[in-house]
Amino acid sequence: MGVPVFNTPQEAVKALGGIDISVLFVPAAGVKEAAISAIDAGIKLTVLVPDRVPVWDAMEIAAAAKANGATFLGPNTLGVLSPGKGVVGMIGGRAESARQWFKPGIPKGVGIISRSGGMASSTGYYLGQAGVRISTIAHIGGDAVLGIRIPDAALMFEADPLTEAIVIFGEIGSSQEEELAQLIRDRKVTKPVIAYIGGKAAREGTRFSHAGAIIEGGRGTHAGKVKALREAGATVVDAFGELPGAVVEILKRMKGQSLMSEADKNAVWNTAVTRIEPNRVAVRGYDIAELMGRVSFGAAVYLILTSGLPSPAVGRLMDAILV
Numbered sequence: 001m002g003v004p005v006f007n008t009p010q011e012a013v014k015a016l017g018g019i020d021i022s023v024l025f026v027p028a029a030g031v032k033e034a035a036i037s038a039i040d041a042g043i044k045l046t047v048l049v050p051d052r053v054p055v056w057d058a059m060e061i062a063a064a065a066k067a068n069g070a071t072f073l074g075p076n077t078l079g080v081l082s083p084g085k086g087v088v089g090m091i092g093g094r095a096e097s098a099r100q101w102f103k104p105g106i107p108k109g110v111g112i113i114s115r116s117g118g119m120a121s122s123t124g125y126y127l128g129q130a131g132v133r134i135s136t137i138a139h140i141g142g143d144a145v146l147g148i149r150i151p152d153a154a155l156m157f158e159a160d161p162l163t164e165a166i167v168i169f170g171e172i173g174s175s176q177e178e179e180l181a182q183l184i185r186d187r188k189v190t191k192p193v194i195a196y197i198g199g200k201a202a203r204e205g206t207r208f209s210h211a212g213a214i215i216e217g218g219r220g221t222h223a224g225k226v227k228a229l230r231e232a233g234a235t236v237v238d239a240f241g242e243l244p245g246a247v248v249e250i251l252k253r254m255k256g257q258s259l260m261s262e263a264d265k266n267a268v269w270n271t272a273v274t275r276i277e278p279n280r281v282a283v284r285g286y287d288i289a290e291l292m293g294r295v296s297f298g299a300a301v302y303l304i305l306t307s308g309l310p311s312p313a314v315g316r317l318m319d320a321i322l323v
Contacts, residue, residue, distance in 0.1 A: 008041075009022060009037050009040075009041035009043060010037070012041070018042070019043050020043070021043065021045045021088055022035075022038035022043045022046045022047070023079070023088055024038075024046065024050065027050065028050045028051065028052040028054070028075075031057060032057035032060055035048060035061045036060070039065055043070065045070065045072065045073070046071075046072040047074060047079055048072055048075040048141070048147070049074060049075075049076075049077060049089055050074075051075070051076040051143075058143065058145035061147070071148060072148070073148050074141040074143070074147060075143050075146075076142045076143045080138045081098065082105075083098070083099075083102040083133075083134050085104070089139075091117070091120060091139055092124070092137070093121055093269075094271065097270070097271070101124070101269050102128060102137065103134055104134070105135035105162050105163070108133070108161075108162050109132070109133035109163065110134055110135065110163065110165045110166065110167050111136050111137075111153075111156075111157035111165075112124055112136070112167045113140060113154065113168050114137070114140070114168075114169035115139075115140060115169060115176070116142065116198065117139050117142065119169045119240075120138070122281070123137070123167060123169050126243070127167065131248065132248060135157070135160060136160075144174070149176050150170065150177060151176060154166055154168075154183060158188070158189050158190065164251070165191055165193070165251065166194070167193075167243070167247060168193060168195035168234075169196055170195055170197040170198065171198045172221060172222050177225040178224065178225060178228045180193070180229070180234075181229045181231070181232035182228075182232070184232040185233075192250050192254070194237070194246050194247050195229055196239075197229075198240075235250065283300075283303065283304065284303050284308075291303075295309065296319050297319065298310075298315055298318025298322045299318060299319075
């Protein structure tokens with residue numbers, strides 16, 4: 001196929017010259033060595049896809065990146081997608097669906113920052129259903145130690161001439177959303193920010209979906225994040241389903257025009273696990289609205305893996321393992 005293959009980043013840089021981005025698809029135990037090798041080779045951005053990277057390893061990667069003027073996305077990230085331009089990682093599902101539903105930000109679009117991988121793509125899909133164009137979708141990763149966090153990504157979108165508003169899918173845990181609120185108050189982020197924060201019902205000390213989504217010592221609560229963002233002037237919706245409408249309303253006020261064409265109204269997006277259509281999302285054939293509040297996190301994971309819901313005993317076992 002004519003694709004050059006090298007054993008190390010150093011060999012690749014020597015043969016090809018400067019390389020902008022390195023993407024790692026390696027087991028978690030090998031991420032530190034691979035990432036630091038890419039950084040030492042002079043690559044300024046490394047995307048760390050693997051989950052379960054040890055925290056100390058992530059901290060060593062962060063130190064190496066800082067010492068070399070580099071940065072990294074992740075760990076535990078699906079990557080970045082700029083519709084009509086390219087994708088880094090595995091975000092967006094099938095290429096055909098991505099090309100159809102993630103509308104290029106021409107002349108401008110909204111930037112999406114998500115702490116959830118699955119919801120990064122879903123947010124882009126639902127905004128596209130509402131006629132919203134997208135400059136870039138960034139899944140920053142779900143771990144506790146990250147290279148690019150919400151405030152960092154927001155500053156990048158603030159400086160991006162193709163981004164006119166910033167959409168956030170936030171979660172409980174950490175102080176990322178609160179730091180974004182401070183940037184808004186300090187007028188370092190001036191573009192409209194529209195956010196949804198997941199994990200409203202999570203209990204303190206319980207991990208919600210990702211390693212970085214846990215409330216500890218009263219920090220990182222849902223209520224605290226919503227309050228901080230709203231007081232800073234951001235728009236925060238109470239339900240994810242309200243997010244597209246809120247974005248459309250703000251863009252309409254900015255542009256004074258309709259955003260959605262008639263051809264976009266009845267589209268369907270299929271992946272190996274989900275089917276997304278107007279006003280309905282199905283996971284393995286089950287309506288997600290019916291699943292929410294009825295099945296546990298462990299049962300939902302079992303459904304995704306096996307295509308069927310577990311027995312109550314198996315569901316409890318899955319929860320004990322995962323939660």
